[in-house]
Amino acid sequence: MSAHDQEKYLNKLKGANVLVIGGTSGIGFAVAEASLEYGAFVTVSSSNPERVHKAVAELQAAYPSRKDRVKGYECDLGEQATLDANMRGLLERVVDDTGRKIDHVVHTAGGGGLLEGKLAEMGPGDILGQPVMTRFFAPLMLAKHAPEYMSPGPRSSITLTSGVIAMRPMRGGMASIQSAFAAGLIGMTKGMAMDLAPMRVNLVLPGPVDTPLYDPLPEAVREGMKAQVGGTTLTKRFGRPEDLAESYLACMKDENLTGASLETNGGISLV
Numbered sequence: 001m002s003a004h005d006q007e008k009y010l011n012k013l014k015g016a017n018v019l020v021i022g023g024t025s026g027i028g029f030a031v032a033e034a035s036l037e038y039g040a041f042v043t044v045s046s047s048n049p050e051r052v053h054k055a056v057a058e059l060q061a062a063y064p065s066r067k068d069r070v071k072g073y074e075c076d077l078g079e080q081a082t083l084d085a086n087m088r089g090l091l092e093r094v095v096d097d098t099g100r101k102i103d104h105v106v107h108t109a110g111g112g113g114l115l116e117g118k119l120a121e122m123g124p125g126d127i128l129g130q131p132v133m134t135r136f137f138a139p140l141m142l143a144k145h146a147p148e149y150m151s152p153g154p155r156s157s158i159t160l161t162s163g164v165i166a167m168r169p170m171r172g173g174m175a176s177i178q179s180a181f182a183a184g185l186i187g188m189t190k191g192m193a194m195d196l197a198p199m200r201v202n203l204v205l206p207g208p209v210d211t212p213l214y215d216p217l218p219e220a221v222r223e224g225m226k227a228q229v230g231g232t233t234l235t236k237r238f239g240r241p242e243d244l245a246e247s248y249l250a251c252m253k254d255e256n257l258t259g260a261s262l263e264t265n266g267g268i269s270l271v
């Protein structure tokens, strides 16, 4: 009789139906990779169809034996008028195309550059624009529709994304707005954990991470910022998406974790 090692921890995501909203780039793309490596079926989504196509092709090339486990759909979450219907349509499509309910949703979608501008120049309509719609209101619409499209029980989870600016506002003229919504996500996560229980809801708060989010900045500014951040963090480097993915995996796999906020920022919030 041959003995087999137990695989109590390795298989927690095996066969799970995972949707990564914002999974075509950066942190979300790394979560999609990690989920595939742990044996999940993965759907990535974002607003740009070319980006969706490219991300699916890259994932299929990186995991050729799991090609049929990767799907991708376009879904724009940046417009108030279409947000509710688009979120619902995305969840419905994933359930229809995979033939079963979704076990885990990870939300990393967040466009609109780095929310440039000045508070002094903004009205309420500007504040409730695409960056806030995608990062703050989209999770609320996700919570609205989750009971219909997600598997019930503590094995299922939603993981949202905020940022270190929730605790440590950034200079630049937009700190009031950025930090209000970033910190609001901490309360939203606790409330959603209550509303959707026993399904679990958690939040990841990244510090600076090297992703295409910074591509719109001029190269010199980007490189200067990376060097400055690298000198500031306790880890002495910029975060990597593959490091961040571990926190999202923990949120999906730890069936005892709910309402929690995980800070992963190289210690930058301490200095």
Ligand SMILES: NC(=O)c1ccc[n+]([C@@H]2O[C@H](COP(=O)([O-])OP(=O)(O)OC[C@H]3O[C@@H](n4cnc5c(N)ncnc54)[C@H](OP(=O)(O)O)[C@@H]3O)[C@@H](O)[C@H]2O)c1
Residues within 6 Å of the ligand: 021, 022, 023, 024, 025, 026, 027, 028, 045, 046, 047, 048, 049, 051, 052, 075, 076, 077, 078, 079, 108, 109, 110, 111, 112, 130, 134, 135, 161, 162, 163, 164, 205, 206, 207, 208, 209, 210, 211, 212, 213, 214
């Ligand atoms: N990188 C950092 O240093 C850092 C630090 C703290 C917090 N964060 C937050 O973490 C989240 C992920 O950041 P990241 O660095 O991974 O950024 P990223 O590489 O730019 O990825 C953002 C993702 O969101 C999608 N997206 C943008 N607008 C969208 C919309 N209207 N509807 C649906 N999807 C949309 C993008 O795809 P499309 O363009 O195709 O829509 C992309 O897949 C963001 O909320 C960001 O603010 C990042």
